[in-house]
Amino acid sequence: MSRVDLNCRPALAAHVRLQIDPVNGDPVLLFPEGVLVLNATAHDIVLHCDGEAKVHEIVTALSEAYEIDEPTLSSDALECLADLLDRNLVILKS
Amino acid sequence: MNFRPYALLAELTYQCPLHCPYCSNPVRYPQGEELTTEEWKRVFAEAARLGVLHLGLSGGEPLARRDLAELVAAAREAGLYSNLITSAVGLDKKRLLDLQQAGLDSIQISFQSNEASLGDVIAGANVHQRKLEAARLVRESGLPLSLNVVLHRRNLDQLEKIIALAESLGAIRLELANVQYYGWGHLNQTQLLPTREQVEAASAVAAAAKERLAGKMELVYVLPDYYETRPKPCMQGWGRRYLTVNPVGNVLPCPNATSIPNLKFENVREQPLASIWNDSASFNQFRGTDWMPLPCRECPQREIDFGGCRCQAALLTGDAFVTDPVCTLGPHRDVVDRILAAVAHDAVPVEEWTARRNP
Numbered sequence: 001m002s003r004v005d006l007n008c009r010p011a012l013a014a015h016v017r018l019q020i021d022p023v024n025g026d027p028v029l030l031f032p033e034g035v036l037v038l039n040a041t042a043h044d045i046v047l048h049c050d051g052e053a054k055v056h057e058i059v060t061a062l063s064e065a066y067e068i069d070e071p072t073l074s075s076d077a078l079e080c081l082a083d084l085l086d087r088n089l090v091i092l093k094s
Numbered sequence: 095m096n097f098r099p100y101a102l103l104a105e106l107t108y109q110c111p112l113h114c115p116y117c118s119n120p121v122r123y124p125q126g127e128e129l130t131t132e133e134w135k136r137v138f139a140e141a142a143r144l145g146v147l148h149l150g151l152s153g154g155e156p157l158a159r160r161d162l163a164e165l166v167a168a169a170r171e172a173g174l175y176s177n178l179i180t181s182a183v184g185l186d187k188k189r190l191l192d193l194q195q196a197g198l199d200s201i202q203i204s205f206q207s208n209e210a211s212l213g214d215v216i217a218g219a220n221v222h223q224r225k226l227e228a229a230r231l232v233r234e235s236g237l238p239l240s241l242n243v244v245l246h247r248r249n250l251d252q253l254e255k256i257i258a259l260a261e262s263l264g265a266i267r268l269e270l271a272n273v274q275y276y277g278w279g280h281l282n283q284t285q286l287l288p289t290r291e292q293v294e295a296a297s298a299v300a301a302a303a304k305e306r307l308a309g310k311m312e313l314v315y316v317l318p319d320y321y322e323t324r325p326k327p328c329m330q331g332w333g334r335r336y337l338t339v340n341p342v343g344n345v346l347p348c349p350n351a352t353s354i355p356n357l358k359f360e361n362v363r364e365q366p367l368a369s370i371w372n373d374s375a376s377f378n379q380f381r382g383t384d385w386m387p388l389p390c391r392e393c394p395q396r397e398i399d400f401g402g403c404r405c406q407a408a409l410l411t412g413d414a415f416v417t418d419p420v421c422t423l424g425p426h427r428d429v430v431d432r433i434l435a436a437v438a439h440d441a442v443p444v445e446e447w448t449a450r451r452n453p
Contacts, residue, residue, distance in 0.1 A: 013266075014236060015200050015266055019147070019173065019175075021147065022142070022173060023098070030148065030199075032177050032266075033269075033314075035148070086308070088310075
């Protein structure tokens with residue numbers, strides 16, 4: 001069902017802005033008529049969504065930083081990106 | 095924090111080149127001078143400190159303000175995500191570039207129909223073609239484009255073509271909101287309120303399109319609430335998530351709130367936004383659930399729909415403190431049912447609507 005795999009290059013959609021909520025320090029995605037509060041992992045994933053890095057490269061980078069095994073992080077990252085894709089907040093570059 | 099404003103609707107001016115018969119501006123405009131550039135900048139900064147993340151730049155027609163790009167830059171500096179809500183009349187290449195360079199985040203263009211013949215009648219001006227051209231300019235600029243089409247008896251049957259128009263223009267979001275029957279819309283209710291058959295057909299079209307377009311274009315469809323059985327969660331609760339500042343600086347819990355009798359609103363020229371949000375009588379009047387009448391006060395829905403819309407209660411019953419008359423659990427549903435029975439009875443409304451006038 002999901003269109004995301006480990007070889008995709010995700011990027012934030014043009015209408016989306018990543019920002020820190022000044023009231024509580026939460027990372028948030030802002031888009032027309034909407035706000036999405038990100039958890040710490042989602043925030044780190046989104047920070048790597050530059051349209052260049054492939055998902056598996058993002059996972060490797062994060063697993064080194066977090067000391068979490070790659071399979072767990074891979075499935076978390078794919079789930080997170082599929083959710084953002086469903087909300088039209090990320091796009092996939094080929 | 096239970097009461098935090100996330101979005102500010104800044105109504106920059108009441109001036110508008112369009113005359114739509116359902117305009118959300120008040121029928122009786124308040125007295126006073128429009129806020130100056132410096133006053134708006136201060137409002138944006140105060141709003142951001144209060145927790146606001148989203149700014150809707152609206153009117154009237156916000157492009158009528160020559161200082162719009164300067165205001166957009168101030169919004170960006172304050173960290174607000176800015177959305178220009180416009181008829182697009184007056185949006186040329188130069189203006190668009192200025193706004194983009196100032197840091198505008200997105201543009202929402204209103205359309206009245208999928209075609210000029212009807213759209214120009216509804217707008218009361220020859221604007222449809224200019225809107226198409228402006229929408230193409232926005233697409234070329236790379237700024238995200240949303241479309242907003244207000245739906246009613248005269249255009250609801252064209253919903254499929256309206257959705258196709260939004261797709262062909264490359265919109266990322268299409269807002270299809272039925273007329274809200276306050277102010278001008280209420281004045282023209284006989285001409286605008288659709289029949290139940292129209293509403294049912296349109297709802298099916300919208301649901302199918304929403305599914306088909308998932309992942310491509312976000313489609314938001316708002317029913318005319320008279321045809322619902324539970325009230326809308328108006329503004330996500332009074333003084334809970336949203337605030338509006340009107341052109342003369344009055345601060346409102348919702349854009350229609352001035353229609354409620356005996357409610358006095360504070361002005362940004364006289365008080366800081368934070369004290370108006372936190373402490374004013376107007377923002378606290380219908381906050382939370384303590385103000386609620388029965389059956390709302392004991393209803394399991396009370397934190398879901400917040401008792402519905404206060405403006406609608408006031409408009410249809412004369413009392414802003416009663417359950418929204420849309421609710422079939424409340425004591426005033428008969429008022430709405432009588433309106434719907436009249437619509438079903440009048441095959442075609444004959445009289446002309448009253449076009450919106452500028453102050």
